[in-house]
Amino acid sequence: MKPSLKVSVICGLLLSSGAVYAQAPLPANMAQLIAQGKYLATAGDCDGCHTIASGQVYGGGRAFDTPFGTLYSTNISSDKQYGIGNYTYQQFVDAVRNGVAPIGNLYPAMPYASYHRISDHDMQALYAYFMHTKPATQPNRENGIGFPFNIRMGLKLWNLVGFDKATFKPTADKSPLWNRGKYLVQGLGHCGECHTPRNFMMATEQDHALEGAVVNYLNAPNITAKNLTQEKWTFHDLAQFLKTGQSPKGTAFDDMYVVEKHSLTQLNDHDITAITSYLLDQAQPQSSSKSQSKLTPLAVSPLDTKLPGYRIYMDKCSGCHGLSGQGLPNVAPALKNNATIEDSNIFNTVAVLTNGISQQGYNQQQSYYTMPGYKNSLNDQQMADLITYLHHSFSTQITTTTAKQVAAIKKQLSNN
Numbered sequence: 101m102k103p104s105l106k107v108s109v110i111c112g113l114l115l116s117s118g119a120v121y122a123q124a125p126l127p128a129n130m131a132q133l134i135a136q137g138k139y140l141a142t143a144g145d146c147d148g149c150h151t152i153a154s155g156q157v158y159g160g161g162r163a164f165d166t167p168f169g170t171l172y173s174t175n176i177s178s179d180k181q182y183g184i185g186n187y188t189y190q191q192f193v194d195a196v197r198n199g200v201a202p203i204g205n206l207y208p209a210m211p212y213a214s215y216h217r218i219s220d221h222d223m224q225a226l227y228a229y230f231m232h233t234k235p236a237t238q239p240n241r242e243n244g245i246g247f248p249f250n251i252r253m254g255l256k257l258w259n260l261v262g263f264d265k266a267t268f269k270p271t272a273d274k275s276p277l278w279n280r281g282k283y284l285v286q287g288l289g290h291c292g293e294c295h296t297p298r299n300f301m302m303a304t305e306q307d308h309a310l311e312g313a314v315v316n317y318l319n320a321p322n323i324t325a326k327n328l329t330q331e332k333w334t335f336h337d338l339a340q341f342l343k344t345g346q347s348p349k350g351t352a353f354d355d356m357y358v359v360e361k362h363s364l365t366q367l368n369d370h371d372i373t374a375i376t377s378y379l380l381d382q383a384q385p386q387s388s389s390k391s392q393s394k395l396t397p398l399a400v401s402p403l404d405t406k407l408p409g410y411r412i413y414m415d416k417c418s419g420c421h422g423l424s425g426q427g428l429p430n431v432a433p434a435l436k437n438n439a440t441i442e443d444s445n446i447f448n449t450v451a452v453l454t455n456g457i458s459q460q461g462y463n464q465q466q467s468y469y470t471m472p473g474y475k476n477s478l479n480d481q482q483m484a485d486l487i488t489y490l491h492h493s494f495s496t497q498i499t500t501t502t503a504k505q506v507a508a509i510k511k512q513l514s515n516n
């Protein structure tokens with residue numbers, strides 16, 4: 101762990117773009133701890149949930165829909181009246197790692213079950229940083245959660261059955277790099293909050309960690325090493341996807357785009373490599389320049405042009421995604437070898453075709469068009485034919501999709 105910690109400190113310092121608020125000069129070791137805490141807050145995406153576009157940084161107010169009503173994130177800036185500026189270190193630990201704040205037990209929308217794995221050292225750095233953020237004078241919003249769920253005491257019960265209080269345990273026979281990845285994925289990165297299925301008590305099923313779950317109209321796909329390997333993710337392509345939100349295997353969209361924008365794209369290369377190593381369960385390759393596109397050139401079989409979906413593809417999709425699914429620079433990503441198409445679970449393909457993808461600004465050189473939705477212009481049978489064509493031509497999936505399968509997913513999308 102030692103070397104990687106050093107890397108994050110340095111990177112934290114380099115990344116200090118948003119100034120840290122301090123009244124008096126700080127001792128050097130304190131300044132370093134704060135810089136480290138700032139980087140860790142990025143890795144934990146605290147900002148993504150505790151800041152809204154129209155509000156002050158860390159001022160809270162982001163709405164979360166729960167089965168019981170709407171919940172709002174709180175002001176966690178250093179403001180002593182509206183924020184957490186009066187928190188002692190112990191209160192901060194109790195809130196972030198145990199979900200017990202001075203206001204009572206926290207709803208698990210705050211991912212404390214994952215954060216329970218954060219190390220003591222990292223908690224100290226986070227505390228140092230959060231006591232020095234710019235105070236936000238934004239009052240907390242009342243939660244719209246009705247009786248009996250507004251009783252925070254009830255969450256005590258959830259904590260008994262739904263919160264396994266797992267601490268981080270490095271795996272002895274794995275490298276420090278792999279274990280750094282495990283620490284980030286399971287702890288601060290809280291990837292399992294979306295990618296791990298939940299049981300009827302809404303607790304994540306650790307026996308099925310990262311095997312995929314539907315959250316907010318999309319499937320957070322199965323990202324176990326087994327599935328990623330089946331989908332032919334290479335080390336290079338996965339690291340590129342995590343670092344930039346796009347790769348020869350497709351782009352990050354919707355919720356995953358938010359994770360990329362606020363958190364992953366701002367992590368240092370060492371941490372990206374660590375996460376990739378853990379997810380693929382592979383050591384970093386010596387020469388990491390090989391990309392998926394060079395590995396499996398897929399020839400379009402002339403038979404595929406006889407599939408009914410071929411015409412639909414040519415008519416509706418090829419203008420942006422290319423005649424042979426190769427993608428067009430600054431227009432749309434390649435669909436050939438695309439992980440969403442390669443996934444045997446067609447949920448996201450149907451979701452994207454139904455609802456489209458709104459414009460996403462990457463701060464890289466790359467920008468894309470908006471992907472339109474086809475809710476009203478493709479019926480279930482046409483969508484099924486199209487997916488069958490996409491699978492045959494652009495992936496290794498050779499199954500036939502039926503109108504019934506499409507209809508079932510569309511129903512789930514409109515019920516959600």
Ligand code: HEC
Nearest residue numbers: 144145146149172173174176195201205206207209210211
């Ligand atoms: C996925 C969304 C999400 C992320 C990520 C997140 N939080 Fe929260 N947090 C919430 C919500 C929602 C609440 C309010 C819960 C409630 O009212 O029961 C909350 C509450 C809190 C509280 C209690 C505040 C109070 O008013 O007493 C603290 C402290 C806190 N979060 C700190 C953090 C820190 C530090 C991070 C990053 C390491 C973080 N949060 C990341 C959603 C999130």
Ligand code: HEC
Nearest residue numbers: 350351352353416417420431432440457460468469470471
């Ligand atoms: C106007 C251009 C445009 C058209 C037409 C279009 N798309 Fe897209 N599509 C995009 C863009 C841009 C993205 C990536 C959006 C992002 O991530 O920001 C995308 C993403 C996708 C994805 C998700 C994969 C990924 O990695 O992002 C699938 C699947 C997809 N398109 C299929 C289709 C199909 C099938 C059609 C024809 C019915 C189609 N698209 C028509 C622009 C288009």
Ligand code: HEC
Nearest residue numbers: 289290291294318319320321351352353355356359439440
């Ligand atoms: C807020 C929910 C959420 C969180 C948190 C989240 N993801 Fe995702 N992730 C998604 C969704 C939804 C998709 C599908 C859309 C896409 O492909 O971009 C996705 C897609 C992915 C993919 C592409 C998989 C494929 O085969 O297409 C990878 C890899 C991934 N996530 C890794 C991660 C990692 C690593 C973390 C933690 C650092 C993480 N995700 C955290 C929701 C989430």
